[in-house]
Amino acid sequence: MTSALQKNRPGAAFPFDNSYVGLPPHFFAAQAPTAVAEPWLIKLNEALAAELGLDVEALRRDGAAIFSGNLLPEGAEPLAMAYAGHQFGGFSPQLGDGRAILLGEVVDRSGKRYDIQLKGAGPTPFSRRGDGRAAIGPVLREYIISEAMFALGIPATRALAAVTTGEPVYREEVLPGAVFTRVAASHIRVGTFQYFAARGDTDGVRALADYVIDRHYPALKEAENPYLALFEAVCERQAALIARWLHVGFIHGVMNTDNMTVSGETIDFGPCAFMDAYDPATVFSSIDQHGRYAYANQPGIGQWNLARLGETLLPLIDAEPDSAVDKANVVIKSYGERFQAHWLAGMREKIGLAREEDSDLDLVQALLSLMQAQGADFTLTFRRLSDLAGDDAAEPEFAASFREPDACGAWLTQWRERLSRDPQTASERAIAMRGVNPAFIPRNHRVEQAIKAAVEDGDFSLFEALLSVLSKPYDDQPGFAAYREPPKPNERVLATFCGT
Numbered sequence: 001m002t003s004a005l006q007k008n009r010p011g012a013a014f015p016f017d018n019s020y021v022g023l024p025p026h027f028f029a030a031q032a033p034t035a036v037a038e039p040w041l042i043k044l045n046e047a048l049a050a051e052l053g054l055d056v057e058a059l060r061r062d063g064a065a066i067f068s069g070n071l072l073p074e075g076a077e078p079l080a081m082a083y084a085g086h087q088f089g090g091f092s093p094q095l096g097d098g099r100a101i102l103l104g105e106v107v108d109r110s111g112k113r114y115d116i117q118l119k120g121a122g123p124t125p126f127s128r129r130g131d132g133r134a135a136i137g138p139v140l141r142e143y144i145i146s147e148a149m150f151a152l153g154i155p156a157t158r159a160l161a162a163v164t165t166g167e168p169v170y171r172e173e174v175l176p177g178a179v180f181t182r183v184a185a186s187h188i189r190v191g192t193f194q195y196f197a198a199r200g201d202t203d204g205v206r207a208l209a210d211y212v213i214d215r216h217y218p219a220l221k222e223a224e225n226p227y228l229a230l231f232e233a234v235c236e237r238q239a240a241l242i243a244r245w246l247h248v249g250f251i252h253g254v255m256n257t258d259n260m261t262v263s264g265e266t267i268d269f270g271p272c273a274f275m276d277a278y279d280p281a282t283v284f285s286s287i288d289q290h291g292r293y294a295y296a297n298q299p300g301i302g303q304w305n306l307a308r309l310g311e312t313l314l315p316l317i318d319a320e321p322d323s324a325v326d327k328a329n330v331v332i333k334s335y336g337e338r339f340q341a342h343w344l345a346g347m348r349e350k351i352g353l354a355r356e357e358d359s360d361l362d363l364v365q366a367l368l369s370l371m372q373a374q375g376a377d378f379t380l381t382f383r384r385l386s387d388l389a390g391d392d393a394a395e396p397e398f399a400a401s402f403r404e405p406d407a408c409g410a411w412l413t414q415w416r417e418r419l420s421r422d423p424q425t426a427s428e429r430a431i432a433m434r435g436v437n438p439a440f441i442p443r444n445h446r447v448e449q450a451i452k453a454a455v456e457d458g459d460f461s462l463f464e465a466l467l468s469v470l471s472k473p474y475d476d477q478p479g480f481a482a483y484r485e486p487p488k489p490n491e492r493v494l495a496t497f498c499g500t
Helices: 046-051 056-068 136-152 190-197 202-216 218-222 226-247 295-317 321-350 360-374 378-390 392-399 405-419 426-434 444-457 461-470 478-484
Strands: 006-009 028-030 040-044 071-073 079-081 085-087 090-092 100-107 113-119 158-170 174-184
Touching: 040 056, 040 461, 046 056, 046 158, 056 071, 056 158, 056 174, 085 190, 136 158, 136 174, 136 444, 136 461, 190 202, 190 295, 202 218, 202 226, 202 295, 218 226, 226 295, 226 321, 295 321, 321 360, 321 426, 360 405, 378 392, 378 426, 378 478, 392 405, 444 461, 461 478
Parallel strands: 006 071
Antiparallel strands: 028 079, 040 158, 079 100, 085 090, 100 113, 113 174, 158 174
């Protein structure tokens, strides 16, 4: 048993190169992790560790101690970041890392900088009476979903490791404790900017904006108005990101401004879920009582969140307030066009269109309306359409996606007529469609089965199997065909939870 935090042991595995700690002291609170009783390494993402240039052998040896917070690697400068945020539309001027501790930053083999952060590593000055801990269920969920998003090609934070702590956490019930190690391009959020703006700290906003430009958008330093260009760049990345979410049926579940990164990565996989049957009003999060963050609402919420970012940047965009507002409004109004362009481009790919025609939007919307009316599974319908694109013999299977198989006939006629005007061969089209329409997603019932087995029986075999399947979402994997299937009525997951 490790009873106290060990610091700066030689030979630890992280070549830290920390920069956020160099910002003014009120940007964060120095905070070491709290030691735990008996850490055990559930999973180490060895491939990611190697990409980051970490010492994999050292992590195999000392991973339980490092990733639990018991062993502070040499060069770590642990801190909890300060930020604010709008949560379900209500503003909280101080949130911050209440159970997360940034160990430091590393530069990977390609020269990209990444944060290494522990989640569930104990209380911080921002814990707001919380225990700063995490239960094993949310840790496994974030590991599964973040790695699935990566395999799907969607920008997201990554999972480096998960450990159990040997200590209980107390929620609605007593649960095994765990710590998750997250890797991110950075953990700077819209809410980070709001923290300083809410205090009238324009110098703080400027220092943060300069840091973000240096770290994420260095080309903007040469722009005529770097801060306006920063706002535009963040809007562009978020428009592209949220479009990608919709392409795979992903519902974030808690799109607060403190959960929107300025780097354009998906972050915080608490009550998130993937849609089964297509319905734009789908909500899973148990705390989203009014559907604010429903599937179809996500693009609009993205724009709302970005408007809040724009508000914080106004003093930097132009010293004349009215001019600053006018310039920011031009950017935020363009977000809708940006999103629509990204979404429609992706939907064209999903139904196999190589060229653009004005009627394509109508064709896409007609399919989505049919899927909604017929209770069609979102992922399976598009995957089966990919098969049909290459082989007409696959039509019965595609038609079986709908409650009334004959209901898709008219749409298929329109689709085939549209395809006749594109240059691709059937084989080329099918290959391209299979590259954007996954066969496997983290089905909610499969995720819950894996979590239940781990929590109740200490059995991580379902967790490992699910990770393996989801690492190749666009491959057929005949041996895992059952993982493609939507849940049976008694397996449906109707609500997901934050786990804080």
